[in-house]
Amino acid sequence: MIILGIDPGLAIVGWGVIESVNGRMRPIAYGAITTPAHTDVEARLLMIQNDLESIIEKYRPDEMAVEELFFNTNITTAIAVAEARGVILCTAHKLGVKISEYTPLQVKQAVVGYGKAEKHQVISMVTTILKLKAPPKPDDTADAVAIAICHAQSSSSAMSKYFNKR
Numbered sequence: 001m002i003i004l005g006i007d008p009g010l011a012i013v014g015w016g017v018i019e020s021v022n023g024r025m026r027p028i029a030y031g032a033i034t035t036p037a038h039t040d041v042e043a044r045l046l047m048i049q050n051d052l053e054s055i056i057e058k059y060r061p062d063e064m065a066v067e068e069l070f071f072n073t074n075i076t077t078a079i080a081v082a083e084a085r086g087v088i089l090c091t092a093h094k095l096g097v098k099i100s101e102y103t104p105l106q107v108k109q110a111v112v113g114y115g116k117a118e119k120h121q122v123i124s125m126v127t128t129i130l131k132l133k134a135p136p137k138p139d140d141t142a143d144a145v146a147i148a149i150c151h152a153q154s155s156s157s158a159m160s161k162y163f164n165k166r
Contacts, residue, residue, distance in 0.1 A: 001155075002028065004061035004097070005148025006052075007140045008069075008085040011035060013048055014140030017059045018130065020152035027130045028059060032141050041080065045087045052091045063098045065151030067143065070104050102150050107143075110150035122146050 001021070007014035016030035033051040035044035056064075066089065069082055092099050105115040111125045123142045127135045129149055136142040 001063065001152070002059060002061045003148045003151050003155075004056065004059065004064045004092075005144040005146070005151065006064060006066045006088055007143040007147060008066060008081055008088050009140060010041070010044055010048075010080040010084045011037065012138060012140045013052070013084065013088065014138070014142070014144035015052075015055055016136065016141060016145030016148045017055075017061060018145065018148045018152060025130060025149060025152050027132060027145070030136050030141050030145050032138055041083065045083060048084055049087050049091050052088060053095065056092065056095050056097060061097055063100060063151065063155065064092045065100050065102060065147045065155075066092075067107065067147050068101045068103045100151055100155065102147060102154075106154070107146050107150040110153045111146045 001019070003018050003020060005016045005018070011034065013033040015033065017028040019026050019028055033048055035047045066085065069078065069085055089099060108117040108122060109115040111129070112121050114121075119139060123135045123139065126132070126142050126145050126149065130145070136145050
């Protein structure tokens with residue numbers, strides 16, 4: 001199975017493509033979609049859509065795993081991320097890619113084994129699991145790869161089927 005992991009954002013959308021076969025994972029590609037600051041939101045959302053379409057067309061993922069929106073304290077940031085996330089979900093749906101969603105807690109639990117793991121622990125485990133020479137950069141990209149790993153490790157579980165009723 002080819003899995004596209006997505007860490008949504010407006011300024012940076014992290015993405016990572018992995019292959020998972022019989023519990024073994026290998027990296028295919030990863031990177032970040034970036035949009036320039038001081039650009040209209042509509043233009044930035046269109047950039048995300050166009051770049052994501054290119055990624056999906058190039059790597060042909062069987063499934064996409066997206067981090068659920070985590071709302072902290074800045075409502076303006078949360079709204080912008082929600083808008084970007086909406087574009088991401090619609091783009092995947094339009095191109096026929098099955099979508100699953102995971103909370104940050106689920107991703108940390110699946111990748112590190114501890115739901116309250118620190119970011120550096122997640123990045124370290126991503127690097128180890130995929131036998132990478134260096135951690136994916138920026139952190140949003142490492143997060144996206146972690147989301148793909150989470151999906152690979154839990155997509156067949158009963159818990160995943162419960163939370164991802166699509």
